[in-house]
Amino acid sequence: MAVKLKLTRLGSKKHPFYRVVAATDETRRDGRPLEFLGYYNPMVNPAEVKLDAGKIKEWLGRGAEPTDTVRALIKAHMA
DSSP, X not given: OOEEEEEEEEEETTEEEEEEEEEETTSOTTSOOSEEEEEEETXXXXXXXXXXXXXXXXXXXXXXXEOHXXXXXXXXXXX
16 A cells, blocks of 8 residues: 555636645545645645645655655745
8 A cells, every 4th residue: 555645636616726645546636635734726826835844754754655746846845
């Protein structure tokens, strides 16, 4: 059971809002996550990102793999 750090989509049509979550790789995009790690709102300028650095480091230490988008968010906002 591999764990991924990925985005789940919220918000209405044409107004997306995403949560950054830890979930198994078999979980659907909007399925039940193991833990919420932050959020990403691309609809404001500049994009609003809030990440819990401690939880993310803990999951990465356990071997969780971030998706490409989450990896870019982590790199840009936790550096």
